[in-house]
Amino acid sequence: MYTVPLPRIGTDLAWRDAAKRLIGAGVLPQDVLWDYDGDMPALFAADTPLPDYSRPVRAPQSFVEMANVIVWHKDPQRFARLYALLWRLRHEPGLMADRADPDLSRLRQMEKAVHRCKHKMKAFVRFRDLRQGGDRRSFAAWFEPTHHTVEPTAPFFARRFADMDWMIATPDVTAQFIDGNLTFHPGQPKPDLPEDAAESLWGTYFCNIFNPARLKVSAMTSEMPRKYWKNLPESQHIPHLIANAEKMVDAMRDRAPTLPNLRAERLQAQRRKKDPDSP
Secondary structure (H helix, E strand, O other): OEEEEEOOOOHHHHHHHHHHHHHHOOOOHHHEEEEEOOOOOOOOOOOOOOOOOOOOOOOOHHHHHHHHHHOOOOOOOHHHHHHHHHHHHOOOOOHHHOOOOHHHHHHHHHHHHHHHHHHHHHHHOOOEEOOOOOOOEEEEEEOOOOOOOHHHHHHHHHHHOOOEEEEEEOOOEEEEEEOOEEEEEEOOOOOOOOOOOHHHHHHHHHHHHOOHHHOOHHHHHHHOOHHHHHHOHHHHHHHHHHHOHHHHHHHHHHHOOOOOOHHHHHHHHHHHHHOOOOO
């Protein structure tokens, strides 16, 4: 029995290296225990050296891409599920194309959940200005992701905000971007971040783009799940906007200009063409 310790930071590389060693040595899935960041009870957490392997390990590129996403899911069984599928791929080379396979279907659902979580992180991280002076602006944000998506999503923020220093703190992992260098550190409690002018700007922007005539609460909460509201400055306006949506629609209707009846105008133009003296 092999117990494989996996770190909270750099999980993807650690899992990939361990899986290569295990599959190359022919270790059965039921003979592997995956210990993510010391979560396994001490009784089972004996550290067994991983076997060496000499044979090259090959896997479909589609599996590699899927695994690189799923390792960030929160399901404790994600590593075991991935390794079990990798084991089956040795004898079922067409497995990745089998949409009816229940194991693959479950992994695809997990993959979609991670992609969705990464998308929400990009949309709902709200930075606050730390006002520290110096040549580079400094910002910080607090975020609570559903899955372990800080590490794979942080490069997006590094590219987008390359001209400033920033930190994204979460209970899981903290990402820091200082002087162009992206680093990761253990998670932390919610920091006491200062208020800044951007708070009111987010609220103003959200109120201005809100269209009461197209309001569908279920669709809105699907795109902006309630779990994120407490950390979004604009969310304080949502209850008021929903409660007054009907009145806002009535006001929009009253302000709308009265458009002429185009069909009636065409008929009148035809009559005048036939009889210039007609009214």
